[in-house]
Amino acid sequence: MSEGEFAARRVVVTGAGAGIGRAITAAFVREGAWVAAVDLVAERAAETAAIVEGPGRAFGIAGDIRASRSVDRIVEEALGHLGRIEVLVNNAAIYPNCPVLEMPDEQWDAVIETNLRGPFLMSRAAARQMVAGGIRGHIVSVASGAYKSARRGASHYCASKAGVVMLSKVLAQELAEHGIHVNVVSPGLIDVGRRGDVNPTYRETLLRNIPWGRMGRPSEIADAVLFLCSRRAEYVTGAVLDVDGGSGAGRFFLPYSRGA
């Protein structure tokens, strides 16, 4: 990455109060960017803004990406801090698990609203502002291997992540004439420090399908996001970058088929 290219870059990160979003915020701030760190939970957004270390700056913003009105307010507040938006990172998402036969309407709607409607609303608002200001900006959405690989209990999550990938590809086409890049980073299993949240058998089985042999780090997702927003990725748009230690390549858990 070229020296200093993110200095004073104006960035909005959603879901910035935890895990991967916090790491993306920290990475941009380390490179000198100014980041609006948006989270549904005000204290988390504020904590991220307080703990990330410069030379850039971070501003915590409490807000819900699911509704048009609150997205307008988030963007207004971000513009108040940043003056303009040059990069949007759609990172916020939820991932409950439930078989379709037992799925309450509310859970389906919550996942689609957070993981798909939210990125749509945020991308539209940020892109309108970029186009109006003649800003050749970047939009990066954080998907998941679930965009291409089905998993029981994750009908809503898989559908939302496949949806955000297609939303990004269409946006890449529509915004190319304005010089706006739109891409996706698709993480594999990332260690966000909440091992207790996941069924251990599920995690161990997933680990067996990672050729690299370990979980990913949030900072490794951040590196991919920064790459896609850098000059080195000038000719990359409408792309999905799998950052998953090879797990998305196929069925690594299978043995060689030759021999007895």
Ligand SMILES: NC(=O)c1ccc[n+]([C@@H]2O[C@H](COP(=O)([O-])OP(=O)(O)OC[C@H]3O[C@@H](n4cnc5c(N)ncnc54)[C@H](O)[C@@H]3O)[C@@H](O)[C@H]2O)c1
């Ligand atoms: N952790 C993993 O292993 C993993 C794997 C693949 C993909 N991902 C994706 O990476 C992204 C981040 O995952 P994570 O594990 O860091 O998540 P996380 O749950 O640790 O953090 C998500 C943050 O988003 C916020 N958020 C939730 N709903 C919101 C809303 N409506 N408006 C604003 N903020 C909201 C939450 O408050 C939380 O702070 C997600 O898109 C997720 O699908 C994560």
